[in-house]
Amino acid sequence: MDNQQLLVRIALDAWNLNVKRTTDAFNGFTDEQMFIEIAPGRNRLVYLLGHLTAVDDRMLPLLSLGNRQYEQLDEAFITNPDRAIAGLPAITDLRTYWANINDVLTSHFNQLTPGDWLQRHTSISEEDFVKEPHRNRLSVLISRTNHISFHLGQIMLVKK
Amino acid sequence: MDNQQLLVRIALDAWNLNVKRTTDAFNGFTDEQMFIEIAPGRNRLVYLLGHLTAVDDRMLPLLSLGNRQYEQLDEAFITNPDRAIAGLPAITDLRTYWANINDVLTSHFNQLTPGDWLQRHTSISEEDFVKEPHRNRLSVLISRTNHISFHLGQIMLVKK
Numbered sequence: 001m002d003n004q005q006l007l008v009r010i011a012l013d014a015w016n017l018n019v020k021r022t023t024d025a026f027n028g029f030t031d032e033q034m035f036i037e038i039a040p041g042r043n044r045l046v047y048l049l050g051h052l053t054a055v056d057d058r059m060l061p062l063l064s065l066g067n068r069q070y071e072q073l074d075e076a077f078i079t080n081p082d083r084a085i086a087g088l089p090a091i092t093d094l095r096t097y098w099a100n101i102n103d104v105l106t107s108h109f110n111q112l113t114p115g116d117w118l119q120r121h122t123s124i125s126e127e128d129f130v131k132e133p134h135r136n137r138l139s140v141l142i143s144r145t146n147h148i149s150f151h152l153g154q155i156m157l158v159k160k
Numbered sequence: 161m162d163n164q165q166l167l168v169r170i171a172l173d174a175w176n177l178n179v180k181r182t183t184d185a186f187n188g189f190t191d192e193q194m195f196i197e198i199a200p201g202r203n204r205l206v207y208l209l210g211h212l213t214a215v216d217d218r219m220l221p222l223l224s225l226g227n228r229q230y231e232q233l234d235e236a237f238i239t240n241p242d243r244a245i246a247g248l249p250a251i252t253d254l255r256t257y258w259a260n261i262n263d264v265l266t267s268h269f270n271q272l273t274p275g276d277w278l279q280r281h282t283s284i285s286e287e288d289f290v291k292e293p294h295r296n297r298l299s300v301l302i303s304r305t306n307h308i309s310f311h312l313g314q315i316m317l318v319k320k
Contacts, residue, residue: 014306114167134169
């Protein structure tokens with residue numbers, strides 16, 4: 001493993017660790033408990049599960065890895081706040097989506113070379129990327145890892 | 161900037177962003193508000209400020225960058241849970257410590273080369289590091305960035 005591969009591996013290890021911790025945290029709640037609020041008047045656990053799934057799903061096109069699988073989650077879990085949309089998917093389905101999107105992403109990630117990680121993401125134009133080469137796939141990976149950790153801190157507040 | 165420098169810069173950008181967001185969040189509370197709990201029965205903001213400062217301070221020896229500056233914070237903010245220790249430092253002092261430790265760390269970080277980042281941290285022995293070269297300074301940086309993000313998610317729950 002050369003230095004570039006090692007640098008990328010460290011970022012991937014952090015991603016995998018945070019996905020696992022978050023999965024373990026969600027799995028520690030029954031389907032009924034998933035409707036508990038993380039704090040009074042704040043998001044319920046079900047919202048965070050849908051939200052994290054939808055945000056991860058958006059990484060597929062953002063990293064040029066394929067089309068989205070769960071675009072239907074955006075309305076209830078990204079565009080709108082918790083409780084704005086009635087008729088959420090079943091908890092058991094959301095758990096499956098979360099596990100699946102992370103499996104799909106991990107499969108892709110394991111095939112990318114350091115050079116691939118340094119390619120631009122699709123939210124930046126080719127022209128701007130010449131001036132801002134740090135706006136690449138790896139920056140998305142690290143940013144999304146922090147996003148998961150941000151919400152994991154909230155999930156861990158919930159008393160069963 | 162070569163590829164290794166770019167890979168490191170992305171991790172440093174994420175560190176700087178999360179430190180800034182967290183500083184901004186703490187600065188949005190008055191000293192009195194710093195005694196609000198993040199959720200009922202959970203840590204108060206003052207505890208998170210001291211905790212994050214102490215954990216960041218531990219990075220100095222962990223990354224072989226120098227001796228600790230705020231070891232006296234450990235008893236109240238790492239070893240013990242919130243409210244276990246009476247007589248906390250003044251909020252204004254804690255704010256100064258937080259700003260200072262991050263300035264000190266950033267000064268060091270800006271001088272490290274990619275090769276420096278791939279050196280072992282001091283919690284792993286030289287023998288083990290041969291087998292596990294990913295347990296290096298950069299892994300600490302990324303892990304501590306996620307740690308800040310974890311608690312930032314909690315801080316953002318507090319209503320003023």
